[in-house]
Amino acid sequence: MSELTVHASTCETVPMVQIDDLRAEFSARLKRALSHSGVSEWGAGVRLAEIAGVTPKASSKWLTKESIPSRANMVKIADALGVQVQWLEYGEGPMQSSGSEACGAGAAADIATLFGQVTPKTRSVLERIKRLEREGRLKDEDIATLSAIVELINKRK
Numbered sequence: 018m019s020e021l022t023v024h025a026s027t028c029e030t031v032p033m034v035q036i037d038d039l040r041a042e043f044s045a046r047l048k049r050a051l052s053h054s055g056v057s058e059w060g061a062g063v064r065l066a067e068i069a070g071v072t073p074k075a076s077s078k079w080l081t082k083e084s085i086p087s088r089a090n091m092v093k094i095a096d097a098l099g100v101q102v103q104w105l106e107y108g109e110g111p112m113q114s115s116g117s118e119a120c121g122a123g124a125a126a127d128i129a130t131l132f133g134q135v136t137p138k139t140r141s142v143l144e145r146i147k148r149l150e151r152e153g154r155l156k157d158e159d160i161a162t163l164s165a166i167v168e169l170i171n172k173r174k
Contacts, residue, residue, distance in 0.1 A: 040082040046105055047079055050098040053112070068097040092151060101153025110153070139166060 051061050065076035069090040078084040086094065088106075095102040103109045135143065146163055149155045 037082070040085055042108060043085050043106070044080055044082045046108060047094070050095075050100045050105060050112070053100070054098045056098075065094065069093050095153065096151045102151075103153050135166065135170070142166070 047065075048058070048061075051058075051064075056064050062073050062077035062080055065071075065079065066073040069076060069086060070093075071086075071090065075084075076086075079086055085091075091106050092102055095105045098105075100112050101110055104112050142162065143166065146155070146159050149159055
């Protein structure tokens with residue numbers, strides 16, 4: 018007769034209570050970010066659906082602590098609401114970067130208007146700054162660079 022061998026699983030299980038807590042904490046941060054950006058609670062699910070490109074039902078689950086968006090959607094939401102991705106997703110760091118606060122929340126989103134007025138080298142710098150802002154990693158030196166570019170463009174006019 019052969020012997021049956023069962024191997025132990027190496028997967029780590031996460032208690033359901035902990036997952037529920039993570040969802041509740043994320044939902045609270047999302048509601049705070051929505052309020053901070055002027056989006057009212059009424060219609061917030063529809064607005065989130067538009068931002069992330071998902072159904073209103075999916076986005077309403079984020080607000081009701083039923084689920085958490087994917088990383089890609091997290092980045093879209095943080096970018097649209099002018100908050101840092103790390104703060105929105107994990108509650109780490111400030112809600113907004115000091116650079117975003119100094120320059121106005123979402124200022125790097127206006128970079129697109131500068132693209133047609135700059136050289137290809139400057140365009141790549143602007144794209145890098147926009148990416149850093151979207152990821153919540155914008156620093157004061159990036160804001161200074163952006164300000165210098167805007168100043169040069171204004172001098173040309």
